[in-house]
Amino acid sequence: MKLVLATHNPGKIREFSQMASGDDIELLPMPDDLDPEETGATFLENAIIKASAAAKATNLPAVADDSGLEIDALEGRPGIRSARYVPGSDADRRLKILEEMSEVPDGKRQAAFVCAMAFCSPDGAVLNTTEQRWHGTIGFEERGQNGFGYDPIFNLIGRDETSAMITNEEKNTLSHRGQAWREMLDFIRSAELPV
Numbered sequence: 001m002k003l004v005l006a007t008h009n010p011g012k013i014r015e016f017s018q019m020a021s022g023d024d025i026e027l028l029p030m031p032d033d034l035d036p037e038e039t040g041a042t043f044l045e046n047a048i049i050k051a052s053a054a055a056k057a058t059n060l061p062a063v064a065d066d067s068g069l070e071i072d073a074l075e076g077r078p079g080i081r082s083a084r085y086v087p088g089s090d091a092d093r094r095l096k097i098l099e100e101m102s103e104v105p106d107g108k109r110q111a112a113f114v115c116a117m118a119f120c121s122p123d124g125a126v127l128n129t130t131e132q133r134w135h136g137t138i139g140f141e142e143r144g145q146n147g148f149g150y151d152p153i154f155n156l157i158g159r160d161e162t163s164a165m166i167t168n169e170e171k172n173t174l175s176h177r178g179q180a181w182r183e184m185l186d187f188i189r190s191a192e193l194p195v
């Protein structure tokens with residue numbers, strides 16, 4: 001079955017395809033000229049905007065994810081603004097978080113990566129949604145070279161490692177995105193959609 005993944009990022013297509021490797025699903029990128037504006041107030045609203053736009057533009061079923069980091073001590077920031085919390089690079093945004101968190105003691109540094117996902121039929125109607133969280137804590141410094149975004153400052157629960165210190169395979173089994181995509185795959189398998 002052909003399914004559009006509402007992204008222009010080939011890395012994301014690869015990651016999602018690997019996790020669906022046992023399924024008869026071919027993931028296609030969103031058309032180059034389509035760039036839906038993420039005007040939603042929540043991760044889920046943004047995922048629905050992207051999936052619905054990609055489905056209608058291609059006349060194929062489409063899935064979209066929207067994700068980010070929520071930090072309890074910062075009242076949920078950076079949240080849906082994770083990718084653009086401060087201008088500059090991912091490293092600039094990590095530094096900003098480390099600065100904002102510098103006085104927050106151990107025990108009050110809880111955070112979660114959140115991933116909302118929406119699946120739409122070719123007419124743009126929402127068929128299923130899910131939202132999954134990967135709980136951790138914010139470190140006092142960067143550690144690890146893998147991953148992207150906020151991974152070097154996201155400490156895993158019960159382990160002396162950040163999400164930038166584990167392999168891609170392990171991250172897929174633990175992460176917010178991996179959990180959400182597996183849940184969505186269960187729905188797609190059981191929904192008996194037309195091929």
Ligand code: IMP
Nearest residue numbers: 065066067068069082083148149150151
């Ligand atoms: P997107 O919605 O997947 O594009 O992610 C939005 C932003 O959230 C990214 O630019 C990252 O800053 C952050 N983010 C989402 N998922 C992760 C992750 O798995 N590791 C690190 N940062 C993430």
